[in-house]
Amino acid sequence: MVSQRILCLAMALSLSGPSQVLLASTAWAAEAPECAASAPLDTRIEAVLAKTDRPETQRANDALRLSETRFVLDHIKPGDHVLDMGAGGGYASYLLSAAVCTGSVDSQNPPKWVEAFKMEPARQALTAARPNVHLVTSDFAKLPPPAAPYDAIFIGTVYHDTYNEDGHDAVAMDKALLAALKPGGLVILTDHRTVDGAGASATNTLHRIDKAQVLSDFKAAGFELVEDSDVLANPADDHSKNVFDPAIRGHTDRMALVFRRPL
Template identity: 55%
Template sequence: MRLYKSLALALILIAPIAGVPAIAQTVTAEAAMAATDRPPQHTERDAARKPEMAFLLPYIKAGDTVLDMGAGGGYTSMLMSTAVGDTGKVYVQNPASWVENYKMQPALDYLTSKRANVTVVVAPFEDIPAPAKPYDVIFAGMIYHDTFNDPKADVAKMNAALFKAIKPGGYFIITDHKAPDGSGLRDTNTTHRIDQQTVIDGVTKAGFKLVLDSDALSHPEDDRSLNVFDAKIRGKTDRMALVFQKP
């Protein structure tokens, strides 16, 4: 039985975005969110996450091989699983410490029990194994700042490994909470934000080209000073939405 028999997929032709080639036959956020096997802890987050998913999913098409970095319990992974379809593959990565400390295993077990096109990877960010087929898309959703918070981590090594593991023309997409301009890595483990230029500099140094700096997740009313988990600002932080491409 096909994985999405109960889901009427809304397929659309995406208009060209400045700096990015047109991407055809992708699944809308609404269609992906309509899958009936999604658990309540996912669906209750849809309203808050929809802008991010509407930004991401046009880059993912049927048959793609995708990596969801720092995927947590797989909220984005399940939506991407719908987008890549039966002929695609989603790798769902978390460091071992995250799986243990945040008790993620039941959620990951549920995900793999429902979606045959999902593979769970437990590995440090800089040691994510390359798939047999190079990635079409790599997504780091609100977690790129976290890659700097493990004192043993080597983010330059991570970026180089990701560049090697993605196909030419493939996309590395990053969303994250913006820190004040010029603050570098100062806030990654306090307010859980990161300076956008620091992200751009590190990723382009690995060989990627920045092709889109979008304001899709912008909240200019956020002065970027509060912890992203503060009730005053949670879900309404000023966020970067960056698309990099391997030449």
């Protein structure tokens, strides 16, 4: 007997419209073991990383980024609508799109980034491979309201970059994120730490930010802190170095925080 999975694949191949492809892909995801509500985190991570449609340059970073992947996906569930903020070339967007299964991901980048780093080919490849990913091109402070509220927002080592936009107002931006979330929705944030007390003084020089500054911003915007993990901490990091310095790149001392919109 022909399985439902094969029928779904045949439908995706025979129908040309993107909506039909998305329908087939979500039907497949609904049956995948890693998409079950009871699927263990290890099963979900293994399945997400096993997807062969991701660029090889991204797959080569999986081992280095595994701790962050575990931290993020532990707060994402099948069916979620997620914003990947400052998504760059889409490393996290690929992972999130598989982790949400029948859900969806908005992959956002500022227009200056898209132009300066020639991101558009990689972004188009992302949406071609993953029909449940939608591209958002906007400044951080001008994120369009989502069609439906987000279950989660991921800000992966780019919160400091928001400070480098002209006229940045951190609390105003974070209040907009609060409004874009469902009640109980989460902001999952990682970023490179400065020395304590540095505030936002090194966001454009070292690409780091003081954890106390981040905590203060989100508290002022109305969020609740629900997790402050040391899973990405590295006390041996030289906090005076730029995060792109070859001596420390990929091994910086990073905060790992989860904020929640109150119910």
